[in-house]
Amino acid sequence: MDTQNTPDLxxxxxxxxxxxxxxxxxxxxxxxxxxxxxxxxxxxxxxxxCYDAPCTIACPTDINxxxxxxxxxxxxxxxxxxxxxxxxxxxxxxxxxxxTEELCEQACVRxxxxxxxxxxxxxxxxxxxxxxxxxxxxxxxxxxTGKRIAVIGAGPAGLSxxxxxxxxxxxxxxxxxxxxxxxxxxxxxxxxxxxxxxAQKEVAYILEIGGIEIQHGVTLxxxxxxxxxxxxxxxxxxxxxxxxxxxxxxENESAVGVSDAVRxxxxxxxxxxxxxxxxxxxxxxxxxxxxAVDIAVQSRKLGAEKVSLVYRREQSQxxxxxxxxxxxxxxxxxxLDSLSPQSLxxxxxxxxxxxxxxxxxxxxxxxxxxxxxxxxxxxxxxxxIGQKLLTNDLSGASEEIEMQYGKIKVDAxxxxxxxxxxxxxxCVAGGNDLTVSAVQDGKVAAQSINAFLKQxx
Amino acid sequence: MADLTSNFLxxxxxxxxxxxxxxxxxxxxxxxxxxxxxxxxxxxxxxGEDPCVVNVNGPRYAGMRSNDGRVVGFNNIELISxxxxxxxxxxxxxxxxxxxxxxxxxxxxxxxNEETWxxxxxxxxxxxxDGFEINFGCPHGMSERGMGAAMGQVPEYIQRATEWxxxxxxxxxxxxxxxxxxxxxxxxxxxxxxxxxxxSLINTINSIMRVDYDNLTMYPTTGxxxxxxxxxxxxxxxIALNMVAEIARTPATSKMPxxxxxxxxDWKDAVDFLALGASNVQVCTAAMVYGFHIVDDLIDxxxxxxxxxxxxxxxxxxxxAVPSVTDWQNLNLNHVDKAVIDQDKCISxxxxxxxxxxxxxxxxxxxxxxxxxxxxxxxxxxxxxLCVTVCPVEECITMVSKAPGEMDLRTQRxxxxxxxxxxxxxxxxxxxx
Numbered sequence: 001m002d003t004q005n006t007p008d009l010x011x012x013x014x015x016x017x018x019x020x021x022x023x024x025x026x027x028x029x030x031x032x033x034x035x036x037x038x039x040x041x042x043x044x045x046x047x048x049x050c051y052d053a054p055c056t057i058a059c060p061t062d063i064n065x066x067x068x069x070x071x072x073x074x075x076x077x078x079x080x081x082x083x084x085x086x087x088x089x090x091x092x093x094x095x096x097x098x099x100t101e102e103l104c105e106q107a108c109v110r111x112x113x114x115x116x117x118x119x120x121x122x123x124x125x126x127x128x129x130x131x132x133x134x135x136x137x138x139x140x141x142x143x144x145t146g147k148r149i150a151v152i153g154a155g156p157a158g159l160s161x162x163x164x165x166x167x168x169x170x171x172x173x174x175x176x177x178x179x180x181x182x183x184x185x186x187x188x189x190x191x192x193x194x195x196x197x198x199a200q201k202e203v204a205y206i207l208e209i210g211g212i213e214i215q216h217g218v219t220l221x222x223x224x225x226x227x228x229x230x231x232x233x234x235x236x237x238x239x240x241x242x243x244x245x246x247x248x249x250x251e252n253e254s255a256v257g258v259s260d261a262v263r264x265x266x267x268x269x270x271x272x273x274x275x276x277x278x279x280x281x282x283x284x285x286x287x288x289x290x291x292a293v294d295i296a297v298q299s300r301k302l303g304a305e306k307v308s309l310v311y312r313r314e315q316s317q318x319x320x321x322x323x324x325x326x327x328x329x330x331x332x333x334x335x336l337d338s339l340s341p342q343s344l345x346x347x348x349x350x351x352x353x354x355x356x357x358x359x360x361x362x363x364x365x366x367x368x369x370x371x372x373x374x375x376x377x378x379x380x381x382x383x384x385i386g387q388k389l390l391t392n393d394l395s396g397a398s399e400e401i402e403m404q405y406g407k408i409k410v411d412a413x414x415x416x417x418x419x420x421x422x423x424x425x426x427c428v429a430g431g432n433d434l435t436v437s438a439v440q441d442g443k444v445a446a447q448s449i450n451a452f453l454k455q456x457x
Numbered sequence: 458m459a460d461l462t463s464n465f466l467x468x469x470x471x472x473x474x475x476x477x478x479x480x481x482x483x484x485x486x487x488x489x490x491x492x493x494x495x496x497x498x499x500x501x502x503x504x505g506e507d508p509c510v511v512n513v514n515g516p517r518y519a520g521m522r523s524n525d526g527r528v529v530g531f532n533n534i535e536l537i538s539x540x541x542x543x544x545x546x547x548x549x550x551x552x553x554x555x556x557x558x559x560x561x562x563x564x565x566x567x568x569x570n571e572e573t574w575x576x577x578x579x580x581x582x583x584x585x586x587d588g589f590e591i592n593f594g595c596p597h598g599m600s601e602r603g604m605g606a607a608m609g610q611v612p613e614y615i616q617r618a619t620e621w622x623x624x625x626x627x628x629x630x631x632x633x634x635x636x637x638x639x640x641x642x643x644x645x646x647x648x649x650x651x652x653x654x655x656x657s658l659i660n661t662i663n664s665i666m667r668v669d670y671d672n673l674t675m676y677p678t679t680g681x682x683x684x685x686x687x688x689x690x691x692x693x694x695x696i697a698l699n700m701v702a703e704i705a706r707t708p709a710t711s712k713m714p715x716x717x718x719x720x721x722x723d724w725k726d727a728v729d730f731l732a733l734g735a736s737n738v739q740v741c742t743a744a745m746v747y748g749f750h751i752v753d754d755l756i757d758x759x760x761x762x763x764x765x766x767x768x769x770x771x772x773x774x775x776x777x778a779v780p781s782v783t784d785w786q787n788l789n790l791n792h793v794d795k796a797v798i799d800q801d802k803c804i805s806x807x808x809x810x811x812x813x814x815x816x817x818x819x820x821x822x823x824x825x826x827x828x829x830x831x832x833x834x835x836x837x838x839x840x841x842x843l844c845v846t847v848c849p850v851e852e853c854i855t856m857v858s859k860a861p862g863e864m865d866l867r868t869q870r871x872x873x874x875x876x877x878x879x880x881x882x883x884x885x886x887x888x889x890x
Binding site: 045079 | 527723750753754757758
């Protein structure tokens with residue numbers, strides 16, 4: 001039987017899929033149903049059209065939310081899409097992946113009223129769906145300036161930056177190491193959030209403006225250096241994301257059965273037939289953010305019987321939002337907190353379980369280990385404890401790039417310490433690892449690069 | 458995107474959206490904000506002779522709300538400008554200098570004697586404003602002194618004041634009509650006879666909002682009493698549309714450009730007015746309820762609409778719906794519509810049934826084969842459109858026309874292809890022979 005249990009997943013070769021294609025299809029139905037036109041009008045009616053709206057203030061890309069909702073209400077859906085996309089060119093994808101319950105919808109004044117915020121995310125999706133599906137363009141490429149910019153990484157930060165620069169008439173070359181563009185939108189976001197090839201449709205939509213070319217199979221540090229790009233181009237934007245994962249720091253971490261959650265999620269997203277992916281009966285996910293929730297939920301949807309999501313601090317401190325945690329629990333994931341991985345239990349080199357040490361978090365947030373242990377059986381242990389930057393890529397710049405907390409340090413214009421280098425997205429220090437923030441970084445960097453290029457002739 | 462540049466009476470403005478003379482256009486501060494937001498023009502709050510009027514220090518406004526708190530009707534007892542004339546003139550002058558590409562119209566209200574007009578009109582025109590609008594509309598306060606609606610209800614007064622304004626000015630003169638009248642064509646004709654360059658309508662409608670249920674006084678009051686006010690906002694649009702259409706379709710008045718006023722809130726409302734004969738629109742209530750930035754959707758929505766219709770300018774839209782307006786007696790009585798309910802969209806609320814059963818023709822079921830189900834009974838349906846009007850789900854119930862030759866189950870006769878109306882109907886004692 002054909003299998004997708006590839007060596008890079010580091011799983012027992014004997015593992016195979018548990019469900020058939022029909023069951024998979026049923027399980028992977030979308031997390032959120034889109035609104036019908038009637039529902040959209042009813043929901044849009046609930047917006048109070050606030051002054052200096054709290055929702056807009058909460059939006060990392062500054063979308064004029066009351067106005068776009070108003071335009072849905074008045075039957076001007078096309079104008080609504082433009083209002084969104086002019087501030088966030090990836091408004092369609094963001095409407096599906098943004099943790100609105102922590103951003104705009106949390107700020108909505110109707111929370112105070114009756115604890116029922118306006119469904120801003122779904123309304124944004126309603127408005128942008130048609131534009132992206134039917135390729136209705138709102139922005140034109142500016143007059144050719146003759147300036148050329150290199151963008152490293154075709155993820156949200158890079159694509160957003162490229163589009164902003166193309167609008168100003170510059171020529172952009174995106175260097176992407178993977179065969180497809182989209183970054184985590186294509187390779188990372190849970191399948192149940194990004195169905196029907198929306199990530200690729202959005203990439204095509206963004207490229208339609210012209211002036212942007214993508215070169216695939218180009219890896220920074222291997223095929224090209226930053227110094228060379230600084231020479232050949234008028235400016236460079238770094239949007240490489242986080243290419244590495246944090247380690248558990250336990251012995252035998254590379255034992256069979258210990259798998260990188262990000263890599264598995266990628267395999268699932270790229271799979272033509274998910275029923276062939278390796279699935280186990282007992283799955284332990286170590287971590288507490290969106291990735292941990294995504295891999296835990298998707299394991300259940302693929303047929304894993306018992307999935308535990310184990311977090312080393314208290315549940316209230318988890319990076320995943322309450323909404324996400326709820327979604328995990330509804331899908332049969334058991335969330336366990338205050339447990340830190342102490343060691344792996346092995347049998348002939350393959351993992352059979354994890355020994356966790358109990359922890360305690362005091363009022364100041366300080367974590368201490370207690371003298372108590374719990375063993376949880378596991379055929380697969382997914383590492384989902386955060387990603388980190390592959391710093392050796394960045395060593396080839398003309399000067400050393402200033403870093404902060406292991407990521408690239410940038411100013412308010414997203415400019416690095418090196419004069420021709422800008423950066424944005426997950427690889428930048430001080431961010432919150434959200435797609436929408438990456439889009440904002442790209443947009444701001446494009447404006448800054450454009451101003452810089454206009455000065456230098 | 459379609460170009461919305463407007464050239465109403467030779468006065469250029471970047472779009473056909475003006476603010477009507479009212480609190481939003483009271484002071485330079487307000488008008489500056491309006492122009493910053495993108496409005497094409499303003500009609501300054503009405504000025505009169507010194508000494509100026511005073512307003513109450515209590516409620517001037519009240520609203521009527523629909524579901525979810527939306528203000529659909531609005532009442533006001535605000536008077537004309539309560540600032541000295543010179544203050545207004547100085548600000549108008551400054552404004553025109555600061556915003557040369559926007560339209561600034563002075564709204565005026567003076568008593569019925571020529572000297573007053575002769576003195577003030579040139580003074581006001583000297584500020585550089587683009588035109589005048591004569592206020593014949595205030596239904597409260599000013600009308601008690603024989604001005605405002607009191608003049609607007611007497612065609613002869615309208616004609617005289619219009620003549621005087623035209624005599625002492627060189628810029629266009631718009632006559633603003635009150636709807637508190639039996640037949641709008643009379644004052645409209647008076648405006649034509651007086652030499653008006655255009656009419657604007659409607660001003661506000663005499664109204665009292667409601668009663669205070671605790672005190673059992675009218676609402677609102679200042680102290681123990683209140684006065685009737687002028688009704689405006691979304692609720693009055695249909696009244697305004699009818700009057701605009703009447704003027705637009707009557708040969709004697711149809712040559713006169715119309716500025717449409719009355720409940721314009723979003724771009725569709727503007728389309729209503731323009732299609733029924735207005736060349737531009739004025740907004741007040743919606744700006745007061747939501748703020749000046751509603752102009753965004755007005756401009757964007759209208760522009761996209763024109764694109765969709767293949768029109769490249771607002772002028773192409775003006776009056777296109779006027780030929781469709783006729784007298785009731787000319788309506789084709791042989792045309793037959795029936796309601797159709799889309800069962801996939803129906804949410805089984807039953808509102809169509811009870812409306813039809815209680816108050817119309819008993820043409821909608823509530824049960825079919827023992828189950829709750831709402832279907833049209835064609836044999837009873839007269840196509841009155843009540844069910845469509847009350848159904849909460851968009852496009853769940855639609856009216857479908859029967860083709861000539863098709864059987865009308867209600868009359869048991871095939872639909873005729875011929876036009877036949879009341880003018881020739883046997884029941885009509887005045888029928889044409």
